[in-house]
Amino acid sequence: MKASKNSLAAIVILSLYVIILLTGCVNTANDNEEISVELIESKTELPSKIQLFYKVDLGEDNQFTTLEPSNFEIYEDGSKISSLEAQAQIQREPGDFLYSSVLMLDLSGSILNNADLPKLKEAATSFVKETMPRQTESLHGTREMALFWFDGEEYIHPLVSYTANRDTLISGIESIDEDISNDVSTNLNGAVIQGLSSMDARLREVKEDSDIATAGTMVLFTDGTDQAGYINTEVALDSVSNAADEHGVFTIGLGGEIDEGILKKMGKSGFELAEDSLELNDSFLNIAERLEAETNSFYVLEYCSPKRSGTHSLELRAVYEDKFGSFQTQFSAEEFSGGCEVE
Secondary structure (H helix, E strand, O other): OHHHHHHHHHHHHHHHHHHHHHHHHHHHHHHHOOOEEEEEEEEEEOOOEEEEEEEEEOOHHHOOOOOOHHHEEEEEOOEEEOOOOOOOEEOOOOOOEEEEEEEEEEOOHHHHOOOHHHHHHHHHHHHHHHHOOOOOOOOOOOEEEEEEEEOOOOOOEEEEEEEOOHHHHHHHHHOOOOOOOOOOOOOHHHHHHHHHHHHHHHHHHHOOOOOOEEEEEEEEEEOOOOOOOOOOHHHHHHHHHOOOOOEEEEEEEEOOOOOHHHHHHHOOOEEEEEOOHHHHHHHHHHHHHHHHHHHHOEEEEEEEOOOOOOEEEEEEEEEEOOEEEEEEEEEEOOOOOOOOOOO
C-alpha cells in the first residue's frame, strides 16, 4: 500500500513536470511572434508587378533597426517565391516614397515674452537639420516638412508650406520674432486637430500620384495647456486616437505648466519633457531620432509575380533574429504576363 502511494506520487510529479515543459514550449513559440507587420496598401501593375506598402514595428529595443530585403519572405498561395527571381526590392527613392512632417510650434505670449524664444528657435533649427536631407544627399526628395504656429486664435498660422528644402524651413524659423503674436492664450486642442487635418490633406494630395506611397507625422511643441476653449480636450484626443496608423504624432512639453498626462496621450508616437529651455535642444533631437526611426519603419516592396491568371493569396513575412511577423492579402493576376521589371 505504501509502495502504491509512492508510485502515485511519482506519477503526479512526473505529470506536472511534463505539463510545465509543454507550457514552456508553447510560451517560447508565442514569444517569437514579436514583429508587428501591418499592410497599408497593395497595388498591382501590368505586366505583373506587385507593390506592397506596409509598416513594421520591431519593438522598443529594435526601433532604430532598418530591415533589408533579405528580412522579408513572400508567399503566394502558401508557396515561397524566390526573391531573386521575383526581383524583390525595397524602394526608397524619390518618386517611390514621400514622408511628410508637420512641425507645430506654440508661439503664444508665454514663449515670446521671455528668454525661451531664442532657445526654441535653436532647437527647431536643429530638428530640421537632423530630419531633412541636404539637396546633395540621396534621400533628398523623400522627406518634406511644413511649419505652423499657434497662439490663442481659432486657426493655426502657416509659416512655411510643405517643402523638401531644409534651407527654406530654417529661414522660416529664423523669421520668428517676439512681434509675431500678441495673444497670450493657447489654442492647443485646435492646433492638434488642425495640424492632423493639414497632414491628412497633404497625404491625400500626394496619393493622387498612384506611384508614390506616403505617410506622415506631426511634431507639436507647447509650454502650456489649452486656454482658448474652442475645442474640448477629449475631442482633440479622439482626433489623435482615430488618426490612421500612417499618421504619427509626437509632442514636446516645456516647463511646469504643461499637463504631462494630456501631452503623452496626444503624442501617441512619443513625448519629450524639457524641464527648462536649456533642455529644449536635446528634447527636439530626441524626437528627431525617433521620427527618423518612425520614417524608416515604413517599407515599399515591389516584386514580379509568377502568376498569370486568377485570384491568389499573398503573405509577407518579416524575419529578424528569432522574431517574425506577417500579414496576408489577396491579388488578382488577370492579364498578368511576362516582361516585368523592378527598377
